[in-house]
Amino acid sequence: MNTVNLTINGRAASAACEPRTHLADFLRDTHNLTGTHIGCEHGVCGACTLLVDGVPTRSCITFAAACDGAEVTTVEGLDNDEIAAELRAAFMREHGLQCGYCTPGMLVSARDVVLRMQDPTEYDIRFIMSGNLCRCTGYVGITRAIQRVIADRRARGIAAIPDGDRAQLGPAGSGNAGAVSANGAASKAAASAAKAPVSSGVPTVRKDDGWKPQTTFAQGFTVAHPVDVVWDFFGRVGEVASCLPGASLAGEPVDGHVEGQIKVKVGPISAEFHGVADIVRDDTSRTGTIEGAGKDKRSNSATRGQIAYAVKEGDKPGETRVDVTIGFTLTGMLAQFSRSGLVQDVANRLISVFVQNLEARLTHQAQGGAPESAPVTAEFDAGSLMSAVILGQIKGFFSRLFRRR
Template sequence: MSMQAINMTINGEKIQALVEPRTHLGDFLRDNQRLTGTHLGCEHGVCGACTVLIEGVPSRACIAYAVACDGQQVRTIEGFEEDEVMAQLRTAFSRFHALQCGFCTPGMLISARDVVLRCPTADAHEVRVQMSGNLCRCTGYQGIINAIVSVIESRRAANADRVEPVATAARAPLPSFQAVANQASAAASVAPATASPTAAAATPSDTANKKPGTRIEDAFEVDHPIDVVWEAFADMPKVAACLPGAEITEHTPTSIKGKISTKFGPMRAAFVGSAALERNAATHAGSIRGAGTDSLSNSRARGDITYALSDAGNGRTRVAVAIEYSLQGPLAQFSRGGLVKEFVKKMVADFAANLNARLGAGSSASGAPGEAVAAPAGAAPMSPMDAAGVFWRWMVSTIKSWF
């Protein structure tokens, strides 16, 4: 742990301190500076309890890092002793019963002061919109809104700055016109980087949302007879090798233990868990039912994969895959449902492309990555593999290691 020296002006007073880069401003103010008026609620920028002024403007102290405030001005709720607007707000909060437990109040007051100064003509609705980033679990907000509106109104009366209504001229009717087709913004001087496999995997098609799990169904065809494909599905380590980031630690005919590491934007997770395997040779169908935990984010995932093979004629096999999954914990809390779905779809796309490539390791390999899932059930055979680059090289090297 490396400490960094910082200088800061807090409530007008210059301070020096040593901080770890990961220490957020809220913790620094409370634990290091003993300014406990700044309250910490959610610690991820949602509740507004920790709102302070950084360089004069309201900011969340929980997602600003103390080290990043080096050389800056910070003002906390303790620093408004002499402030006229804050005095008015304090009186109004008391009069209108704008607090009960008081936990949200420091953040409420700092945000409210900003609204009073920045929006001198705001009405009750505008105040509600402006204050929507500060949560209160006691009052139901009515008292808070009344208090802020009363301060705005009394200041307006005192300043007697009547606001002249702005005359809005009626707009001329919109003329009909022939828009230029394909209006690329013409400004791009250099072609964008080659689309990544991630990009190719992003398909607009989707399946219905089911509670509690989310279900994704897909199908793709492989240029190999059903028995070869069925055999391949029995070999779990090789199946796992088709899923980038998957690693099998233990393996019996009916169960596997392992890990799936994933990266999605700035997020990383590694789910460690186990799964039960079932196979029915008579119907050429099977399932993998598993659950795992990501110890980094303390998130839990559960997933059921069922697959069914059928003869597609001409020595080809159709693979129908259904994945039903659910995610709990911070990872699920942070990312909205659709994003997780997109993420799982990307994994299915990678898996389908890899499996197809693995089985079709000869010259007849088919199926561009991404297209495998882009094609809904019953779609036409996939176009020949044309995706050069990293993805393809990765697959070739993986496949070569098998045969």
């Protein structure tokens, strides 16, 4: 008997099994995850397809012991996955399922198509889905459902991730994938490449690609400092980033390009987005834009956004008005947060913290102190902010209710 340690649908799991036990049987019999269906048991029909380390895998011909230490996602683990949710709705609309036996494997494979392929033709989809067999539908509804989801996502500005963000080759779940030559023998050059740092998988900012944000809102605030001081401060990107809770830069901007990260906590989910941004400023109009993209590997969430800001004289002497327009798209596990009706309230509170930090730094600077030594709020816990927002909305509801009486 072998003890196999896996992360199954985001949770650590450990169980003993025979070395010959297939992953499908291990999941169904040991963990009661019966959404993984077993059909041919030869890796032909695709009914048992699931994700191992993010790669679609035939679990009926994969030994559980060979996946020790891997991350496994079954169809049950895709309940809150954005792409899978859109596919389920499209499968129902397009009549892409009948008996439903092949559907779990179909959804996993279809999700991979949506994730990786930017603009596939009907032939491309049929070809890549040919490893999943269905005896009921004739595949017409399935193909249409996948086409519909891809078209809808691309129309919303969500681009495909080339190769599904996979940087290595090798057996799914092995954890030891390395570059190999065409004939399967590792060469010295391939071995050197395997030791070299792999791509971080951070999305790049693509100019003029027609991207449109899913969510956009405007906000404005006033600070009690002259407009020239505030505009100069916005030009020091590192100091601006330090005012945003959880944000930090990997270095100073080079030709308007900068790399950095931001840590976000949403309830039990902790995310750390690593990304890049391009910065443009116009000293004449005192306006600027920041376009950025980032990814959190732990939750497999990705984001892209644009911030446009304008700095101008305030209503009172010595004050500055800053108007900000924010647009963003969020995919993956944390996309559930972006679709919430509370997101703008949370963003308003985040901006409020940013303004407090900004005021503290500018005041400290005006008093002769170093801006970086000013006390600021350094952490961002969206979960606690959400709780405060919900409580505020509940109080507002009852206040309005009793005023009517």
